[in-house]
Amino acid sequence: MITLENISKTFANDEVKTQALTDVSLTINEGEFIAIMGSSGSGKSTLLNHIGLLENADAGHYWFEGSDLYQMSRSARQKFRASHLGYIFQNFNLIDDLTVYQNIELPLLYQKVAKSERQQRVNEVLERLELTQRQLHRPLQLSGGQQQRVAIARALVTRPRVILADEPTGNLDSRIGAEVMSLLQELNAEGATIVMVTHSPEHAEYCGRVVEMADGTLINNSAKLATAN
């Protein structure tokens, strides 16, 4: 489904240059649930952001089902990103001034989805994530676990084929973290391809494959956990 080929990325400011990714190649098959692991600063989030088209590589190729995304125009790439990829972040990234409903609706507004369709889709994910009773709340009136469920609902409302999650359980206690992992596992069983950055070996066990990074390179691209499903 996705092939990254020799992706490199350097961040530079006046004083320092950091080579965050060096020649990273990775193939992601449809339906996989992959964990990206590795020590702090090894390049996990940078890799995920490249998979999510949130960052531009300095070099390399990104193929999605045969299309070379780096050859697409910027607007075509943005459109692709909005319709195919869903994001979940450690700190939820919700907009505090909007209600739960409005936060979830936002990606559909960007996609210019008609109002009746928007209502139907938002209501569907509200129900699925048991947030219907909270739809008029604002994010800061909710617990961390509820906020992450809103963020997951927002990621799902566009029905993305690929979900990218950067330490989605990082700010949650272990019980709620396990609930979020079960939900991701359920979405994966329904067909979503998921790539997740995690520091937790326990949560990596929910995944079918673990890729490990060190110093901006993939050092282990094919580890299968014994308990993988």
Ligand SMILES: Nc1ncnc2c1ncn2[C@@H]1O[C@H](COP(=O)(O)OP(=O)(O)OP(=O)(O)O)[C@@H](O)[C@H]1O
């Ligand atoms: N926008 C940026 N500007 C400058 N340097 C950056 C930027 N983003 C990341 N880096 C650097 O690139 C390297 C990889 O960072 P990245 O966030 O990908 O690591 P990580 O493995 O996700 O770390 P952590 O587990 O601590 O979140 C680090 O040295 C980091 O300081």
